Amino acid sequence: xxxxxxxxxxxxxxxxxxxxxxxxxxxxxxxxxxxxxxxxxxxxxxxxxxxxxxxxxxxxxxxxxxxxxxxxxxxxxxxxxxxxxxxxxxxxxxxxxxxxxxxxxxxxxxxxxxxxxxxxxxxxxxxxxxxxxxxxxxxxxxxxxxxxxxxxxxxxxxxxxxxxxxxxxxxxxxxxxxxxxxxxxxxxxxxxxxxxxxxxxxxxxxxxxxxxxxxxxxxxxxxxxxxxxxxxxxxxxxxxxxxxxxxxxxxxxxxxxxxxxxxxxxxxxxxxxxxxxxxxxxxxxxxxxxxxxxxxxxxxxxxxxxxxxxxxxxxxxxxxxxxxxxxxxxxxxxxxxxxxxxxxxxxx
Amino acid sequence: xxxxxxxxxxxxxxxxxxxxxxxxxxxxxxxxxxxxxxxxxxxxxxxxxxxxxxxxxxxxxxxxxxxxxxxxxxxxxxxxxxxxxxxxxxxxxxxxxxxxxxxxxxxxxxxxxxxxxxxxxxxxxxxxxxxxxxxxxxxxxxxxxxxxxxxxxxxxxxxxxxxxxxxxxxxxxxxxxxxxxxxxxxxxxxxxxxxxxxxxxxxxxxxxxxxxxxxxxxxxxxxxxxxxxxxxxxxxxxxxxxxxxxxxxxxxxxxxxxxxxxxxxxxxxxxxxxxxxxxxxxxxxxx
Ligand SMILES: Nc1ncnc2c1ncn2[C@@H]1O[C@H](COP(=O)(O)OP(=O)(O)OP(=O)(O)O)[C@@H](O)[C@H]1O
Ligand SMILES: [Mg+2]
Numbered sequence: 309x310x311x312x313x314x315x316x317x318x319x320x321x322x323x324x325x326x327x328x329x330x331x332x333x334x335x336x337x338x339x340x341x342x343x344x345x346x347x348x349x350x351x352x353x354x355x356x357x358x359x360x361x362x363x364x365x366x367x368x369x370x371x372x373x374x375x376x377x378x379x380x381x382x383x384x385x386x387x388x389x390x391x392x393x394x395x396x397x398x399x400x401x402x403x404x405x406x407x408x409x410x411x412x413x414x415x416x417x418x419x420x421x422x423x424x425x426x427x428x429x430x431x432x433x434x435x436x437x438x439x440x441x442x443x444x445x446x447x448x449x450x451x452x453x454x455x456x457x458x459x460x461x462x463x464x465x466x467x468x469x470x471x472x473x474x475x476x477x478x479x480x481x482x483x484x485x486x487x488x489x490x491x492x493x494x495x496x497x498x499x500x501x502x503x504x505x506x507x508x509x510x511x512x513x514x515x516x517x518x519x520x521x522x523x524x525x526x527x528x529x530x531x532x533x534x535x536x537x538x539x540x541x542x543x544x545x546x547x548x549x550x551x552x553x554x555x556x557x558x559x560x561x562x563x564x565x566x567x568x569x570x571x572x573x574x575x576x577x578x579x580x581x582x583x584x585x586x587x588x589x590x591x592x593x594x595x596x597x598x599x600x601x602x603x604x605x606x607x608x609x610x611x612x613x614x615x616x617x618x619x620x621x622x623x624x625x626x627x628x629x630x631x632x633x634x635x636x637x638x639x640x641x642x643x644x645x646x647x648x649x650x651x652x653x654x655x656x
Numbered sequence: 657x658x659x660x661x662x663x664x665x666x667x668x669x670x671x672x673x674x675x676x677x678x679x680x681x682x683x684x685x686x687x688x689x690x691x692x693x694x695x696x697x698x699x700x701x702x703x704x705x706x707x708x709x710x711x712x713x714x715x716x717x718x719x720x721x722x723x724x725x726x727x728x729x730x731x732x733x734x735x736x737x738x739x740x741x742x743x744x745x746x747x748x749x750x751x752x753x754x755x756x757x758x759x760x761x762x763x764x765x766x767x768x769x770x771x772x773x774x775x776x777x778x779x780x781x782x783x784x785x786x787x788x789x790x791x792x793x794x795x796x797x798x799x800x801x802x803x804x805x806x807x808x809x810x811x812x813x814x815x816x817x818x819x820x821x822x823x824x825x826x827x828x829x830x831x832x833x834x835x836x837x838x839x840x841x842x843x844x845x846x847x848x849x850x851x852x853x854x855x856x857x858x859x860x861x862x863x864x865x866x867x868x869x870x871x872x873x874x875x876x877x878x879x880x881x882x883x884x885x886x887x888x889x890x891x892x893x894x895x896x897x898x899x900x901x902x903x904x905x906x907x908x909x910x911x912x913x914x915x916x917x918x919x920x921x922x923x924x925x926x927x928x929x930x931x932x933x934x935x936x937x938x939x940x941x942x943x
Contacts, residue, residue: 386848
């Protein structure tokens, strides 16, 4: 059963189409990432779930209930805003307790639940502080605790880690994952950071210009991107285009590239991830796809090296683990080899 | 430390003129008045300067002066209270509900009274409030046969005139603090289950306290010292401490008494601010 079901939702702002007939089902207990470039409509979709944006068309179901006429304050959602939106005049305790006191729960229960959730986000002892006396990471935790303490049906996070520096961000990613797993809450999570989407979520939806491009588990979306955009946005990709022949394409000046994906008739584009290409000596014989080229550029990034190889069909990027410390010199001739399985046919 | 001394000189040079200006425009006249308030007689006529506390004593011995002071304070509370009751909702409406061009137009309407002469404004009210005046006729045309409305020379007339004059301060200060409230705070509250009323009481009002406080001070202080609105709109009933002080200077030429009463008024204002300050400070610290 899906906790949240979005059916054919559209939203227009004047001439701008923020959401274009989006249909998405968020499974119960899933950690769902909405990934897309700036302005693609991620926030709009999240706000539509929260009830801050009214869709022009389509329907949203939370627990199989149409929420069109249910205002935000009765939707039983928890939301964490990009700027945290902590109440500046209240202490950490009062911030977290807000959702409970609004529901008029007895004082003792409020205290007990706030204490428990502050422990969960590892903020015990800071409950008397004011938000501005906290670091960015701590504010983030307060926002999370405040959203979780009411035990909402869905947790909505709008780029919750966007304002943190890289190290803290990685720590908080771990924390977020741990907390989500502990609570087991269905979580929808907006980000434009593909790495964050891959590490945190168990489902990814890629959105571009208000349209849903692809949904699936991170591994599937990464290995089998449907479009050139998806291939490029989630990870890096090399593209080769040519006319379809047998189970592969003929690329101009390069020759035949085989694939195992189903092919359309006529022209097709194939995507190959840089790390799926192996660099070999120029005369290596192989059954796999093989192109020759000359190393044009080498970028060192610690654990790995990225080579740009000039081929007859233009430059291709190859990622190579820095496992044995070997490097290939610029100007060397190499063979680029990859499996037909790793040639993914994408739509343009 | 050479740099330290250089810095001090620079600060003195930069801030000096401002302090000098303050000294000339505020401190000098005020200290002259303080001096007179402790004199037996005013600066007119040929008599030696003679120290005396009798004008301060007068306030504490003459009951009617205390009554008038009390009346002025009461007037200050009434006007400030009404300005909050009208000004806060108006500012809220302007800050949170109105967007774009309309807001500018409404702002113009609000500050318009500032551009007209205060006396003209007050006289206009006398026309509106007198029997068979604008208000009376308007009411009669809606409910005919009602007894004539005559607010001439009455306390309500004074209050109406003062509220009209000072309301813009409250609207502007409240507008500023309401505008500064981040929309996402309200959305956060709503997502946590709060309805509009709860959001108003628990989020918006507390965050607007600095604006309410600033507006209240800007209104309360001049209102308790006001004199021509009470006189023109209240007539014989419009005697307050402000009119008495003004008469000491313009009619009876008793500068020392006028000065003494002014400083007592000032002391009361400072006392009220001192009582309110810790509460406000505590609040400001948290926001
Ligand atoms: N209230 C609004 N009024 C007018 N246009 C809006 C409004 N909100 C969003 N838009 C437009 O809708 C589109 C989608 O915006 P949205 O905020 O959903 O993007 P986003 O994917 O969250 O981007 P980002 O990653 O930059 O936050 C944008 O073109 C934006 O300009
Ligand atoms: Mg956004």
